[in-house]
Amino acid sequence: MKISDANKSMMPGINGTKTGKSKVKTAFQEVMNQVAERGGKEAGVPASVNTAHASPNITPPQLIRDLEGQDGIATRYRLMKEVENTLDLAGFYTQKLGDPGVKTTSLEPLVNHLEAKMEDLRFLQNNGKIDEELKAIVSDLDITLGTEVARFRRGDYS
Incomplete structure (x- = not known):
């Protein structure tokens, strides 16, 4: 059975490479890269918090919202x-x-x-x-x- 090109996706970048890495940069990806380059300093992390070795899944104590009440x-x-x-x-x-x-x-x-x-x-x-x-x-x-x-x-x- 021959697979035809009739089932191509309408989404840009989906039918491109087969390596799994898309060459299409999204706006979200660009924003995430900018935040990563700044080290999170403008994303609400205080300057006193060293985020160089911090896991992205762990919230520094200064960012935890006060749950009093x-x-x-x-x-x-x-x-x-x-x-x-x-x-x-x-x-x-x-x-x-x-x-x-x-x-x-x-x-x-x-x-x-x-x-x-x-x-x-x-x-x-x-x-x-x-x-x-x-x-x-x-x-x-x-x-x-x-x-x-x-x-x-x-x-x-x-």
Whole structure:
């Protein structure tokens, strides 16, 4: 079978040499060469950092961004997601509780899960740096769910 030239690539430089080295210089390659020639001095690396023997995959300590406060943001996000999931679970519990075809005794595992969610919320609330507004929401949710769990355990819905 003869291979024809009909399947040539439309990209410049692709069909050129077979050595694997392209003769076409791209703008990106030129920029990378300029940065390499300057030794990274204009790319944000402080002059005090010797990059001559540094691996390109290792960031000098001076370039590492200060992550102070990132833990608080992550805790807040996690707490907000936990509140959202707990509210969804409480809505599901309310639907099942209002369904006349569902026996209240079958809701025991769901109530146990609500209690576990309450414990998770308390843990995140007490161990994280969160706003007062978010603390108030979590506190209200904790009280509401605690009341519902107590009513269920007391037998108000039987």
